[in-house]
Amino acid sequence: MKNINTNKTKKNKKQKRVEFRLDDELFNDLELKAKNLNLSVSAYIRETLKNSNINQVNNINNPDFKLLATQVRKVGVNINEIAYVLNIANKKELLDDYYFKELLFNLKQQEQTLLDILFKKSA
Numbered sequence: 206m207k208n209i210n211t212n213k214t215k216k217n218k219k220q221k222r223v224e225f226r227l228d229d230e231l232f233n234d235l236e237l238k239a240k241n242l243n244l245s246v247s248a249y250i251r252e253t254l255k256n257s258n259i260n261q262v263n264n265i266n267n268p269d270f271k272l273l274a275t276q277v278r279k280v281g282v283n284i285n286e287i288a289y290v291l292n293i294a295n296k297k298e299l300l301d302d303y304y305f306k307e308l309l310f311n312l313k314q315q316e317q318t319l320l321d322i323l324f325k326k327s328a
Contacts, residue, residue: 277323284316 227235239249288309295305 274323277319280319281316284312284319288312 235246235249239246242249242252244252291300291305291308291312294300295302300308
């Protein structure tokens with residue numbers, strides 16, 4: 206007959222502690238996501254961190270990358286200025302709500318396209 210060892214194996218002892226602050230909305234979202242997966246908040250954060258695919262920027266010192274980043278930044282500033290003018294026009298009721306939302310959506314798409322280009326070049 207086999208001798209079954211019922212002693213619990215030692216878990217990886219966590220030696221480092223991380224603390225950070227969240228607003229109520231973000232904390233409640235975090236708690237809900239952890240609860241939906243039957244995990245503690247800490248376990249959820251650890252699993253999310255282990256399974257994340259955050260892209261690192263590898264070519265920051267490349268002159269082409271720096272030039273591209275500068276151009277994307279300038280275009281981003283222009284997009285923000287356009288969004289500001291759209292918000293003012295909307296507040297003064299110079300745009301109907303549908304058209305305003307469509308224009309903002311298009312601006313956000315353009316901004317995302319620029320970010321995709323920037324990070325694709327940096328990889």
